[in-house]
Amino acid sequence: MFIRKTIFLLSGAVLALAAPQAANAQDLSADVDLSVVDEADAPAADEWRFMVGVGVAMVPDYEGSEDYEAAPLPLARIQRGDLYAKLTALKLSSNLVPHPNWRLGPVLNVRGERDDVDNNQVDAMKDVDTAVELGVVGGYDFKLDRAVLSLEVEWLADVSDEHDGWLLTPRVRYNRRLSDTIGVLAMTSLTVASDDYMETYFGVDAADSANSGLSTFDADSGIKDWSLALGATYDVNESWSFGIFGLYKLLLDDASDSPVVDDAGAESQFIGGIFTTYTF
Numbered sequence: 001m002f003i004r005k006t007i008f009l010l011s012g013a014v015l016a017l018a019a020p021q022a023a024n025a026q027d028l029s030a031d032v033d034l035s036v037v038d039e040a041d042a043p044a045a046d047e048w049r050f051m052v053g054v055g056v057a058m059v060p061d062y063e064g065s066e067d068y069e070a071a072p073l074p075l076a077r078i079q080r081g082d083l084y085a086k087l088t089a090l091k092l093s094s095n096l097v098p099h100p101n102w103r104l105g106p107v108l109n110v111r112g113e114r115d116d117v118d119n120n121q122v123d124a125m126k127d128v129d130t131a132v133e134l135g136v137v138g139g140y141d142f143k144l145d146r147a148v149l150s151l152e153v154e155w156l157a158d159v160s161d162e163h164d165g166w167l168l169t170p171r172v173r174y175n176r177r178l179s180d181t182i183g184v185l186a187m188t189s190l191t192v193a194s195d196d197y198m199e200t201y202f203g204v205d206a207a208d209s210a211n212s213g214l215s216t217f218d219a220d221s222g223i224k225d226w227s228l229a230l231g232a233t234y235d236v237n238e239s240w241s242f243g244i245f246g247l248y249k250l251l252l253d254d255a256s257d258s259p260v261v262d263d264a265g266a267e268s269q270f271i272g273g274i275f276t277t278y279t280f
Contacts, residue, residue, distance in 0.1 A: 045081035052076050055275025064261035067118035093137050104138040121264045125208040131162035147176040165197025185231040193224040202258035214259040222253040247271040
């Protein structure tokens with residue numbers, strides 16, 4: 001019950017944070033998952049653990065952009081045994097299954113607007129407002145010696161009538177403790193997106209073409225991207241940790257072929273940053 005109440009409260013926090021951060025957190029909240037770097041050392045079933053953190057990252061100013069800007073990175077996690085709710089940027093996810101290996105829980109993600117971007121052609125296109133997405137994430141954790149190998153699938157759908165689409169993302173993630181103070185993370189994923197999502201973020205209609213000079217383009221559903229992320233943390237003591245991460249995302253198929261990317265942006269996307277957390 002407490003975890004469910006926490007999810008509700010954190011959901012409100014995500015939506016409250018969305019307004020000042022949405023423009024430059026679009027890729028960050030959807031693609032970076034850092035609060036699980038320490039998952040190999042989960043608390044006991046009757047033990048509560050809390051984590052708060054903050055960081056900063058460099059992210060593309062829209063999905064497919066070749067221009068970058070700084071974005072704040074709020075982090076939070078509440079956990080009791082195998083149950084948890086965690087906040088990474090503008091994404092809230094959870095596990096409501098009291099099992100050491102299986103995970104399943106709701107997800108809330110706020111996808112930032114595309115407005116006032118650096119590229120003049122893309123900026124001349126109609127704005128894409130902030131989208132609120134709800135979904136579910138489930139997976140299985142293989143508990144190894146000082147490590148966790150996770151297989152999971154996440155599904156998100158727009159509930160704000162902004163892109164009216166959905167995204168399906170299978171992931172493989174590996175967390176390992178190299179020592180009592182150093183943890184590392186490696187993660188890879190694919191994202192499949194619906195017609196509506198692709199058309200909203202990568203399509204160019206006649207009006208957009210006239211305003212921007214980009215060719216018209218009809219973006220269809222398919223594999224949107226592949227990504228690879230690496231991260232590491234250093235524990236100063238039992239409470240304070242510092243971390244660094246980097247992510248490479250390659251846009252594929254119609255996302256890569258879109259004039260928004262092919263002519264005005266870049267199919268190779270990079271995200272990188274630093275963060276600190278306090279656990280109690």
